[in-house]
Amino acid sequence: MGILLMNDTDEESSHFGCMRVMRSIREALGQRGYGSLPSLLVGTDWKNNAHEKAKIDAAQVLVINGEGTLHHGKRKGLWLLEAGERVRKNGGKVALINALWQQNPKEWAGLASRFDLIYCRDSRSASELSNQSGIDVAWLGDLSMFQSLNIPSQNRxxxxVSCSVNRDVEKRLANFATSTGSSYVPVTPQLKHVSVHTRGLKRTLRKAYVRYIEKRFLAKHPGTRLLKNDIDYLNELCQRELLVTGRFHAVCMAILAGTPFVAIKSNSWKIEALLADIGLNPDRIQSEDALNANLLGKDWSFTERELAAIDASLQLWRADGEIMFDRIADLTN
Structure with a gap:
């Protein structure tokens, strides 16, 4: 086996941001002669799965999509690093890319430091991993923004209003949308997703429960619309004057669409780091207590300086991304 992708977050097309990340990785490597790449899905406990372990043992190059997994010492983050260590000990090469890195054990940095290539997805993560490991760590913006978007000229x-990884914040966002007459459009095609790792009767029962919850939610929040994919979501944003969200990837897609946004803090520094790296107004990040009608009374339009900073950042990250993918392809030689 040549290249193996690990932490494939495009699980049954259940998240629009993850769809864009994995499409960017696959298409960029496909352009370099590596198409139809095998992968291990996000959350795969490969140590207890002989089939997935065999994939890792056969890999010449393991490309780990770090995305939002490597923070606060979470168990599934360690699974990724241990897979990389296994490939390395087998004589293969390892690239960790598109990675958040926040408040992880120092021994994790020791594992990562032995990889052949590391790219974080924000400068704060790169700095923290560099300080822990003693190596220089490169970074570029999240790969959901790697592919360009032609923004149609239209009146916005x-x-x-979009969702959040935090259940309580998500409820407040939905209530905010309903109370202000705004559209509630999650960054997912369903309100809840049943993981592919949930099987058998448990999966059947979980799906039935999700349908029940969704029916109740739609009755309470009739302004909710569930879209099919990332293209539909971007088209939605291109028509709007403002996005209010608690999701990192929704912010990324608002930046792509040129749509002003207000973000509620998430479960890591990812949104704060993104805004700082581009040079956007930090006041765009608000607490959940700001979710009231007064929020919409403010002018959240991008300034000329912000628009220029977005354009410059996207151009730079795409150029750096091409270099990164060239370096990944070179690992196979």
Whole structure:
């Protein structure tokens, strides 16, 4: 086996941001002669799965999509690093890319330091991993923004409210959308997703429960619209004056679409780091207590300076991304 992708977050097309990340990785490597790449899905406990372990043992190059997994010492983050160590000991090469890195054990940095290539997805993560490991760590913005978008010229109107990884914040966002007459459009095609790792009767029962929850939610929040894919979501954003969200990838897609946004803090520094790296107004990040009608009374339009900073950042990250993918392809030689 040549290249193996690990932490494939495009699990049954269940998250629009992850769809874009994995499409960017696959298409960029496909352009370099590596198409139809095998992968291990996000959350795969490969140590207890002989089939997935065999994939890792056969890999010449392991490309780990770090995304939002490597923070606060979470168990599934260690699974990724241990897979990389296994490939390395077998004589293979390892690239960790698109990685958040926040408040992880120092021994994790020791594992990562032996990889052949590391790219974080924000400068704060790169700095923390560099300080822990003693090596220089490169970075570029999240790969959901790697592929360019042609923004149609149209009159924008209305507000879209999106979801959050935090259940309580998500409820407040939905209530905010309903109370202000805004559209509630999650960054997922369903309100809840049943993991592919959930099987048998448990999966059947979980799906039935999700349908029940979704029916109740839609009755309570009739302004909710569930879209099919990332293209539909970006088209939605291109029509709006403002996005209010608690999701990192929703912010990334708002930046792509040129849509002003207000973000509620997430479960790591990922949104704060993204805004700082581009040079956007930090006041765009608000607490959940700001979710009231007064929020919509403010002018959240991008300034000329912010628009220029977005354009410059996206151009730089795409150029750096091409270099990164060239370096990954070179690992196979």
């Amino acid at each position: 109107k209305g507000v879209t």
